[in-house]
Amino acid sequence: MLKVVQCWDDGVNDDIRLIEILRKHGAKASFNLNPATHGELRQGAYSERWEKRIERLARHELNDVYAGFTIANHSMTHPWPTQISLADWRTEVVDARKILQDWFQQEILGFVYPYGDCDAATAEVVREAGHLYARTTKNATPCMPVADPMMLHADCHFHNERFWDLYAQAKASEAGVFYFWGHSFELCTEGEWADFDAKIARISADAEAQWVELPDLFACESC
Ligand SMILES: [Zn+2]
Incomplete structure (x- = not known):
């Protein structure tokens, strides 16, 4: 049985729409948040790159938005x-x-390293603080088993063109884990949202x- 895990970074406004899709299909996910970026009001700006406004959710929205999901x-x-x-x-x-x-x-x-930026010393700090795993922005298939859980690579970003090839490869691997990640603001057009909905539906x-749940991949190491 393939274990599928996913995580989403930065706690932004498009997580609301993304979570509607995840709930519809009964998908589990982790959301990786930066507490200092969630103020009394949403904070953000127009992004030229993504051609839309990207906002960090307000503090008072977080518990409702992420109810039932894992926080990292x-x-x-x-x-x-x-x-x-x-x-x-x-x-x-x-x-x-x-x-x-x-x-x-x-x-x-x-834990997820901002910008995927890490080295041995920064990783040790994360481990000592009580985390079971920390994700980089590198790719690896199979993603498990991992030599050092503080240097965990996902299989791919959700936009990866080889998504389903890697999914099949992960299925054939001994550990049988497939891990993808992204930012919800990377979903822009209605077509991309529909594709994402179909992707989650197909996995479900x-x-x-x-x-x-991501931490469950590592739970046994601490039992
Ligand atoms: Zn980030």
């Missing part, structure tokens, strides 16, 4: 981890984990696959 730590303010002091990085990681646990009343076990309908 994406650091406090989304800095480049290797470009700040290790002491500042520790504060970014530890404070964010505390706040997210307080806000969502769930143990925060996952696959009798040889099941949605799994």
